[in-house]
Amino acid sequence: MPTKRLSVVVTRRLPEAVETRLTELFDARLRADDTPMTRAELAEAVRTADVLVPTITDTIDAGLIGQAGENLRLIANYGAGVDHIDVETARSRGILVSNTPGVVTEDTADMVMALMLGVTRRLQEGLAVMQGDDWAGWAPTAFLGGRIGGKRLGILGMGRIGQAVARRARAFGMQIHYHNRRRLRPELEEALEATYWDSLDQMVARMDVISVNCPHTPSTFHLLNARRLKLLKPTAVIVNTSRGEVIDENALVRMLKAGELAGAGLDVYEHGHRGNAELRSMPNVVMLPHMGSATEEGRIEMGEKVIINVKTFADGHRPPDQVVPAML
Structure with a gap:
């Protein structure tokens, strides 16, 4: 039978x-x-x-x-x-x-770089102009973004995806820094040319870009809370392809509105699948519908x-x- x-x-x-x-x-x-x-x-x-x-x-x-x-x-x-x-x-x-x-490691790491470039090179603003009817033509000072080469990338969560992001970012000439529950083995840290920070507060205060790559657990809920977000430089950019709950989304909105952060690239959200409504109207925020592994x-x-x-x-x-x- x-x-x-x-x-x-x-x-x-x-x-x-x-x-x-x-x-x-x-x-x-x-x-x-x-x-x-x-x-x-x-x-x-x-x-x-x-x-x-x-x-x-x-x-x-x-x-x-x-x-x-x-x-x-x-x-x-x-x-x-x-x-x-x-x-x-x-x-x-x-x-x-x-x-x-x-x-999903390699696909998600690709999307981290896409979001990073999307924010720093103002792709969303460029797309909006090209889809409208009011582009007056090229100008030397129009849509000036920032280079990522030479910038400091702080990776929050150095698991499979965090390490894949580090490999890509090194190829773009970025300086790799990270915070993790456990420090990487010395040989892996050396291969990635990554600097470990035991203190998350100290790391975020010195970074140009923060990439969130840690899972959502009780210990990572609002790991980037209002107090910690305030430590970031006003020229810093945040990219999150992990879980929305890791960032206090309301605090992030307040800081972006106040000009206390340069921008954000988000694929995940704390409040629903579309995120805070105010985020969608900000030209310096690139938002995707959870496409990281798609x-x-x-x-x-x-x-x-x-x-x-x-x-x-x-x-x-x-x-x-x-x-x-x-x-x-």
């Missing part, structure tokens, strides 16, 4: 190649449209599935996990960040959590990681990308 296939509920549309493979291997219930599941739909999914495949748009909190049926044994997240999942509660219920680390190659690789985690679990083994509370 054939073995019963795992029931796998996928909460959002995924690349076609990933969905096809999921249906080949499992009893996969796919999303018909690309809207987030409602709370009621998520509750039904956790009650009936063996495996849930959520994304960042799904809040898998203690209340939802409490409604899980006896069959739910794995939450195989499509994405590296798991701050939208209550990993501790899942563990207490005997439910494993996995993620997809590593595959490449076809990256999204397919994320799906492949999900499939490997679910297949390994189905075969009775520990998923290779299991997340445990001690990692957070």
